[in-house]
Amino acid sequence: MAQQNPLPSGNAEAQANVLVTFHYEKSNGLFLQHETDCLIDALICGIKEDLQHTLGPPETQHWYYNGQLLSDDLRLKDYGVDGICNIRIAVKN
Numbered sequence: 001m002a003q004q005n006p007l008p009s010g011n012a013e014a015q016a017n018v019l020v021t022f023h024y025e026k027s028n029g030l031f032l033q034h035e036t037d038c039l040i041d042a043l044i045c046g047i048k049e050d051l052q053h054t055l056g057p058p059e060t061q062h063w064y065y066n067g068q069l070l071s072d073d074l075r076l077k078d079y080g081v082d083g084i085c086n087i088r089i090a091v092k093n
Helices: 044-050
Strands: 017-025 031-039 062-065 087-092
Touching: none
Parallel strands: 017 087
Antiparallel strands: 017 031, 062 087
């Protein structure tokens, strides 16, 4: 299992985190699963930048949550993520 660190860095006790499991389909057809804690009020674009070593360049990542494409200028909490339940995000390049 992948290392779990809150992303992006900050005072984790003062802000709500959520455990996110990323299901990533690579361009060669292989699948990767990566799990990490994320701040629910972090911008999507910031989380993408923090995970680029695992998921590739941010500009090539397309994130889907509950079938909806996530916008880079919004936050996880803008999509109803409250930090109570773990979530899954599909990543496609």
